[in-house]
Amino acid sequence: MTSRYLAELISVGTELLRGEVTDTNAVYLASELPLLGIELQAMSTAADDREQLCQLLRQAMERSDLVIAGGGLGPTEDDLTRDCIASVLNEEMTVDPDLEQQLRAMFSRTGREMPAHNIKQAFIIPSAISLPNPRGTAPGWWVEKDNKTIVALPGPPRELKPMWKNEVIPRLRLRFPGEEILSRTIKTFVIAEARVSELVQPFFQSDNPTLGIYSHPDGIHIRMVARGDNARQLLDTTEAQLEEILAPHVWGKDNDTLEGIICGWLSRRGLTLATMEDGTGGLLANIIADTRESSNCYRGGLVVCSNETKAAWGVPPEVIEQHGTISAEVAAAMAVAVRERFSADFGLGTTPVASTDNPEGKQPGLAFIGVADANGTQTWQQNYPPTWEGVRNRAAISALFRLRERMIELKLNTS
């Protein structure tokens, strides 16, 4: 096992503990670190409280090589990150004359006198160098001492991100040179998280690559992370093994999206798609239209929330009357109607999802999906947990998944 670098992230600000602001810095920095071969082992949020922040810093420095603090670099009494780093390292803060000059210049450029308390932002300690902040008055700190590194960044994301990219990443690469780190994700659908976990159990024994299982709206994702010179080969081998085990459920990898894959297949053959939705109420159209690849293949969609409207757009009223609106027959008729109305090659239809008090007396949670193409129609029955929220999303993804299956059947899944 080669050496790994461990990091810890501390977000500073009482407003975060009151739920007033979503901490987007944390998720941004957390997603950046694996690409540098640095493992983030903990994240925490501190109030603007000297004792708490100092304790968190001390604890983090004990167990990590790198500590990143976001926020608390402002000019007010409440901004304590600098003070606490100095205190934990037992160093004296002094005013850096260059920083002071830059600060005064920044204020005079906007025609203002520098408020007295802003001098705090020119403070420095012997172990720190300051990181320029072209977008604000708070410079960052890069601190190296006793084989530990501390990085202090300003809280506003528009100041933090460029400082991270331009000032911190290059220094981290030098400070923490490392082996190659690669990751790959396999995406599955129509299989439960627990079942995936059971199937891939043997792979959890390995610590290179390591495996992670994540539940997403478009199914269960399995992420492999491999290190070292043969990282790529490790990924290839593991991927092949996982694909064999999970075969019928795997639909994509890494940045693939269901809608992107489908639109890719359609566009390459000059084929088109249209949708008519009830149960998914526009969500299906929205998912498809959100993909850049859809501009060539997506003819458009209809959102029809009543039988009257369905009939007006070509669903035969007698089909609705005979089978009820939550039926395979109506899903098929919706797909056929929208395919015709939009002159598309494929039509996709979703019926309402039965609620607990549906007048048709259908089993709550029941819905149907229909796919129409030149050869006819296919329908699928879906059974969801009978709750209102979340069903739309699952139904929309299911509809895409069923269209994907049909396209594979028709051998249209060529790249």
Add this chain to the structure above:
Amino acid sequence: MTSRYLAELISVGTELLRGEVTDTNAVYLASELPLLGIELQAMSTAADDREQLCQLLRQAMERSDLVIAGGGLGPTEDDLTRDCIASVLNEEMTVDPDLEQQLRAMFSRTGREMPAHNIKQAFIIPSAISLPNPRGTAPGWWVEKDNKTIVALPGPPRELKPMWKNEVIPRLRLRFPGEEILSRTIKTFVIAEARVSELVQPFFQSDNPTLGIYSHPDGIHIRMVARGDNARQLLDTTEAQLEEILAPHVWGKDNDTLEGIICGWLSRRGLTLATMEDGTGGLLANIIADTRESSNCYRGGLVVCSNETKAAWGVPPEVIEQHGTISAEVAAAMAVAVRERFSADFGLGTTPVASTDNPEGKQPGLAFIGVADANGTQTWQQNYPPTWEGVRNRAAISALFRLRERMIELKLNTS
């Protein structure tokens, strides 16, 4: 000052430390606690790692009255929250027969065999009672021991939120009784967060009520939280003052949604609405259809992503040719066309949002919204930051906001 209860929040999941998922649970729970008179003093994120999670739990229990853990209740090897709580409290886990039966029933309802691993989700310890989870297989835990309370909630927000509301809040009120805490939220639109912050600055001096400013997709929300016997009166006074300052931007309060307000106004007068979308690609339809109130007033929607399709559904081709598809004229024509096609009282249209390389050479970020009614049409020009993401959402909310304005103009905003 009355006694305060202290809480700590632990989010569990290696995926959070890898930046794969934004931790929306943390900000949600953090914003909820002040309403219960409970002060959140720390938040942290733990990997799916037994030692780390146990240590965090132990530390949190030492210094807080209430510890909330989110995530780690799944059925896999990685899901360690139950194990760690049991270990920290030195209690044995056993299978709860009722929970097991419920789990098996849940699987059999969807026609599946319960995977062996899922039995973990029926585990319980003597100090815990289980909290039902109608939306997933992971029940929560409510634990009381040695004057400390631990709450374990499932990670998926759609499971966590209802469990929090229905199961946890009532128990917290009993467990941590306090002075009366009331809150009220004022919702604004078309005003920047920094400007709101500037305008309400004087109110931040007060510590009863306290003010919080939250940025949401439907605008900036200002939340007042008041304590004590005269809490209601404090809220009334502050609300009146804030409404005076923010008047033209305020559209609702508390649980109001734009779509709910609009559908309420329409339904009460027996009026109907239809939508034709390009730039918002089905999102507008989805927002409206998602509201229960829409069943009586929303006739349906069209998603049209090409000029050809727009023309096929009644937008005169000469209007598109003369003004370009990103124009006030096309927005108006879309609103008129869909109003007619769906026999609705109001038609709402959204044009594409100009991208940096739009063939019409329009300024990137430009879009138009059209509203049609019996009296004619109105259009609005929108200018968004020219980035792809987020624009759809803002455009859909803007369209609703413009329809609201028009309905006020027509004096249809009566309850």
